[in-house]
Amino acid sequence: MSPPPRVRKIALLGSRAVGKSSLTVQYVENHFAENYYPTIENTFTKITRFRGADYATEIIDTAGQDEYSILHSKHAIGIHGYVLVYAITSRASFEMTQIIRDKILNFTGLDWVPVVLVGNKSDLDGQRQVSLEEGQRMARDWNAGFLEASAKANHNIGRIFESLLERIEGANNANGGHGGPGGPGAAASDDAAAGAAAAPAAATGTAANKGACTIQ
Ligand SMILES: Nc1nc2c(ncn2[C@@H]2O[C@H](COP(=O)(O)OP(=O)(O)OP(=O)(O)O)[C@@H](O)[C@H]2O)c(=O)[nH]1
Ligand SMILES: [Mg+2]
Secondary structure, eight states: OOOOOEEEEEEEEEBTTSSHHHHHHHHHHOOOOSSOOOOSEEEEEEEEEETTEEEEEEEEEEOOBOTTOOOOGGGTSSOOEEEEEEETTOHHHHHHHHHHHHHHHHHHTOSOOOEEEEEEOTTOGGGOOSOHHHHHHHHHHHTOEEEEOBTTTTBSHHHHHHHHHHHHHHHHHHTTTSOBTTBTTSSOOSSHHHHHHHHHHHHHHHHHHHTOSOOO
16 A cells, blocks of 8 residues: 655745736646636645655645735744745845745744745746846745746746755755754654644744744
8 A cells, every 4th residue: 555645735925916826726727817816825735746755735825925914823834845936027026035035934943944936927028027047046045946937838837846845855854854954843854743743843932032923
């Protein structure tokens, strides 16, 4: 009998209307909608086969953030990895990803978390405000993965999630399954329950100390 799939919790964060829901729906349900319906919050699950193992990826599609948004504790605690999304047509959304990453690190007290930075709407190259190189450079600074993608053109969608799983598993393996390079709890272990438990210990302690974020 094959082992049960390993649960990996992933959150998509970024400004409004950058395409977080469109990327998620394209990945999970293989379609694209032109209409824009702002998200409150949705969770999707998809079994992803990666390097010979099945992963139950639980994908949290969040409401768009702005600089005043407070990072919700459920988007920092028990999350194994993040997709930070901007639109290549919006410099403000690119800058927002830096703010969000800082909030995640502040909240968790970690200095590294598994992240894939995604420049969505690559089909709108004529309206580009953020160059490919800028995206690559920021991801390099963060030691994160990077992809330009298009939910509309179904370009690079699977690779976003594979690349994040790779980073999550890399962090696990580098630490014998007990956390990522950023320290204990940076990424959860193979055991989903242990993973979910490891992160809160790191997160709640430091958030309280630093007062960096309000826990909702
Ligand atoms: N051209 C183009 N349009 C896109 C792409 N992805 C999303 N859109 C459009 O951009 C708009 C916003 O997409 P959403 O997926 O709803 O954006 P979101 O980030 O989930 O927005 P919030 O839920 O408000 O945070 C919609 O009209 C989509 O059709 C893309 O890759 N290319
Ligand atoms: Mg949405």
